[in-house]
Amino acid sequence: MTNALVKGADGANKRERGRRLQPDTLKILTQPGATPGYTTHIALARSDQAENGKPVCLGTDGSTLIRNQGQLCKVLVALRTLVSTEYGRQGCSDPHAAQALFLAYAAVEDAAAADDDQYVRTLDRWAPRRLPGLGKDARAAALAELRTHPVEITSRFLGELLGLTDAQRDRCEFWLAEPVDLSPEDKAEKLRAADRQRKEQKRRKAGVRPKGETLALARQLYPGASRATLFRRARKLNGGSNA
Numbered sequence: 001m002t003n004a005l006v007k008g009a010d011g012a013n014k015r016e017r018g019r020r021l022q023p024d025t026l027k028i029l030t031q032p033g034a035t036p037g038y039t040t041h042i043a044l045a046r047s048d049q050a051e052n053g054k055p056v057c058l059g060t061d062g063s064t065l066i067r068n069q070g071q072l073c074k075v076l077v078a079l080r081t082l083v084s085t086e087y088g089r090q091g092c093s094d095p096h097a098a099q100a101l102f103l104a105y106a107a108v109e110d111a112a113a114a115d116d117d118q119y120v121r122t123l124d125r126w127a128p129r130r131l132p133g134l135g136k137d138a139r140a141a142a143l144a145e146l147r148t149h150p151v152e153i154t155s156r157f158l159g160e161l162l163g164l165t166d167a168q169r170d171r172c173e174f175w176l177a178e179p180v181d182l183s184p185e186d187k188a189e190k191l192r193a194a195d196r197q198r199k200e201q202k203r204r205k206a207g208v209r210p211k212g213e214t215l216a217l218a219r220q221l222y223p224g225a226s227r228a229t230l231f232r233r234a235r236k237l238n239g240g241s242n243a
Contacts, residue, residue: 059154066153066176072112075158076122078174079105082162083130085172091130098133100161102142107151166190214238 059065113119158177166179218234
C-alpha cells in the first residue's frame with residue numbers, strides 16, 4: 001500500500017511538472033500565419049515562414065514545392081539518370097524531349113543559384129554533350145524564355161514538363177516528380193501495395209511465415225482434425241505451445 005501511495009504521488013508530481021513546462025500552444029497558434037491543428041513546433045515554423053514570405057511546403061499547383069539545396073541536387077541527379085537510362089550514352093536527340101530536359105535542368109540550377117551565391121552551374125557543359133537534339137541557338141532561346149518567365153519548381157511541374165511516366169519514375173528513381181499517367185487513386189493504391197510488401201519482407205526477415213501458410217500445412221498433416229485442433233497444431237508449428 002505504501003509503494004502504491006508513493007508511486008501515485010510521484011506520478012502527480014510529474015504531471016504537474018509537465019503542465020508547468022508545456023508552452024502555451026494556443027498563444028502560438030494565434031500568431032499570424034500559424035496553422036491551427038498542428039503541433040507547437042510546426043505552428044512556430046509555419047508562422048516564421050509566413051512572416052518571411054516563404055512558401056510553406058506546397059506550390060501554387062498544390063504539389064510538393066522543391067526549394068532547398070538537397071532537393072534541387074536530387075532533381076539534377078535524377079535528370080542525368082533519366083537521360084542515361086532512357087536515351088543511352090549518345091544522349092537525347094529528340095528536339096522536344098531535349099528542350100524539356102534543358103528547361104527543367106536550367107530552372108533547377110536557377111533556383112539553386114538564387115539560394116547559394118557560390119553554386120557552380122554545370123548546364124553549359126552538360127547540355128551540349130547529353131542533349132544533342134537541341135542546338136546552341138535553341139538552347140539560348142529556351143534559356144531567354146525561362147529567364148523572362150520564371151517558373152515555380154514543383155513535383156507536378158517537373159512531371160508534366162518531362163512527360164514522366166510511372167515506369168520511368170521507378171526506373172530513374174525520380175521521386176521528386178509526379179508521373180503524368182498515375183491518378184491520385186492509383187498513387188494511393190501503389191503506396192498501399194508498397195507498404196504491404198515492406199511489411200511482408202519485414203515478417204519474412206523475422207522468420208514469420210506468410211498468413212495462412214501454417215494453417216494450410218496443419219490441414220495437410222492432420223486432415224481429420226477439428227477446427228480447434230488445427231489451430232492448436234498450427235500454433236505448435238509456429239513455435240507456440242498448448243498443442
